[in-house]
Amino acid sequence: MDFISNQDPQNQEMLAAIGIKTVEELFESIPKKLLLAKPQTDDGLSEFEGLQLVEKLASKNTFAQYENYLGAGAYEHHVPALVSAICSKSEFLTAYTPYQPEASQGMLQSIFEFQSVICSLTGLDAANASLYDGATACAEALLMAIRYQKRENVLVADSLHPHYQAVIRQYLRGYNSQLEQIPFLEKGELNFDALEKLCTTSTAAILIQYPNFFGGIEDIQRVSAIAKRTGALLIVCANPLVYGLYALAGELGADIAVGDGQPFGLPLQYGGPYVGYIACKQELVRQLPGRIVGETVDVEGKRGFVLTLQAREQHIRREKATSNICTNQALAALASLVGMLWYGKKGIEKLALTNYQRTAYLKQQLEQAGIETIGPEKAFFNEFIVKFSQPLELVMKRFRDHHIEPGVELERFYPQFKNCLLVAVTEAKSREQLDRYVKVAKESL
């Protein structure tokens, strides 16, 4: 099948109006040797067959049969039903980038509200309309810092998500900049002695994750103090839910806050689309990448919204743009926005707290059962490391036989953490489920 409207009757009229006999005549600028023969048989599918095909593929996935304790940058949270109801509305789903603002006030205002919510959560002054994901948000923030500071070096915590680190290296390769990793200590916490030595007057910025990859909350104020001593910028990469409980990026002295909004409004969907966010202090606004929506008035003084500060962007500045980004994650940002608003002022705090409490419950139950955990005693969020005494292969098999996917094998990212799992707990886990996890874990003692 196809979705073409015009059929033979209309096409004949159009050909006549153009003054040609066949549509092939319109392709004469294509050299004959490059032209492909027209397919003769219809190898397409009907809508019914197409849906059958994808339903079959979806059912080949068995992951949903397991209780999921995987985190590492993608978290299983409840997605409010309202999210898909709003995002599937024609005028949001099938709209284009709001380059004609008068016809796009719905989308523009939504983006403005997304920017506003991100500023509220992070405690910073301005945010953009979204970036692809947390990884590219980190990369763009570092490039921002390099431009603004006119300094070449950046320091990135090794306890930042390894995939994010890889994407940062990808983006920095085109620049003359030096990237150095800040090492971490036994429990995954930042090595502050090393950081003090690494941070110099040629450091454009320090980037740390909050919580770090292992779920631990760092002493960010201390990082901020080190940064300030040499005039380096502080960039904090955070799961936005963390701000429902812990200190805001702005409160901690961050200059730029980035992260991935996936925990709000977006299902796991095998890694994407998610939504990167970036927020910064006022003085850095003109270095922000991507689209920004601003408030203005129309000729009658009526309030309205437009894309603004466009002189930073690729369609105006071309090779001098702050970023090459054009299409961003707009609809995913709307989904995340609706998710954040559904919780609202009080809800986000309760949500963050119950995430913390359920994580703490599992951690304590495991420790009480004699299973080793690694990391801070109380200063964590959503995740912690569990070390098993038995070989991990056996442990994983045991959990999977009980239909539990118990956590991410940490050794694949950090070889020093042998026999360890990174375990994530959200509000999606009930007491029964958590108790069952402990029961199975005990069998692995």
Place this chain on the structure above:
Amino acid sequence: MTETIFEKTEKDQHAYSLPKQWQELESFIPPKKLLRKESAALPEISEIDLTRHFSQLAHKNMGIDTNFYPLGSCTMKLNPRVNEVCASLPGFTRTHPLAPDHTVQGNLQVIDELLKILCEVSGMTAGSLTPNAGAQGEFVGLRMIAAYHQQRGDFQRDEILVPDSAHGTNPATATLAGFKTVPIKTNAQGDMDLDALRKAVSERTAGLMLTNPNTLGLFSSVITEITAIVHEKGGLLYYDGANMNAILYMTKPGDMGFDVMHLNLHKTFSTPHGGGGPGSGPVLCNDKLKTFLPMPRVEKDSGGAYRIVWKEVESIGNIASFHGNFAIYLRAYLYAKLHGKYGLRRIAEQSVLNANYLKVQLGNLFTIPFKQPCMHEFVVQADNYLDCGVKALDIAKRLLDYGIHAPTIYFPLIIKECMLIEPTESESKRTLDHFVAVLEKIVKEIKSSPELVKAAPHTLSVRRLDEVQAARNPILK
């Protein structure tokens, strides 16, 4: 006057509900000194008011479902709802990106099969679905070109050639990838100036970025000469796939001589534009470059099971947090399967027929700078109304009053008072005729009551907006 959601806040009202707590949970308290000092500065709003707020905002927005959107370069075709049904199947939405391979065989099969389809359509041999949009695809492609030259010990290639009609992402991406951009002139026939190209190509040329048909909607009949000129000097060819709609199963970029390219699934393959994203910009390449493709990759083992490979020595590395915009290219997969080669070819034919029909009908109203048949889009100039004080911008705004989204204006930059029009294959002749009739009406208005056009729009939720003030005095939250 419109209110933001913050301005609708009502104390203690809320939409959320949370799973049941149990006694022990209350005993877990995080360290006090780490906690936030003040309450979250978010609105308090009930579910009905939240619902109504966004539903009302939707009424203030145009979309393909509700309006004709002849935006050149954007390919605003129908976003089929069957794609949405597919993407919301729980078998797909509940999969974690780090799930064990054997539990996501459906996902991996989608990735593997879609790449095969896209390679086939492009004349390429390998690819990656991980770039999240066209611009990211371009970045990956240029990084691969850089890796190719570096591997061969050729460290002096620091220039990327780009036609002066190129989309802004091309030079912006070249900069991001560490290259200098060298623009190449377009000639009076709307094709690349071959002499200018010959002069610009050298041992410093890493590659040439090109789209064909180009941003003027014209297919370069000398394309194989262009690619040969660049290859001869050791450079590579990058194809910007934004205009692929015109040539699906008509001709292949690989056959034209391109080495690496991206596709825009949110253009050619109908995934929804969503107000500006998410998109998907898969990269495809020939054998020269496939070893440099980003990670992760999907492989099939001897038993027929799929697995993810996370590390390859020569790969340029990761471009995304995980596998890219999976739920987006999943939609493109279904779209491609529904059409088959047969249906995709029909898209090319119909999109080009629709565009040429419109072009012929508009010949009386606007300057047509290029007389030859166009591909899926074409350029008109509204410069013949400047003496009435009316610009392309004004005509664009007046179209909005008639419920039609304006075409792309002032792009490509090299054409004065430019309007780039792309109807796509979706639209019916009736819609195209209506568009022409509306433009005829607007032209009459220009002559009889130009103020109507100059001050448009009049009938939308706002009148013309002050963009100068927005930039001078930014209010961003």
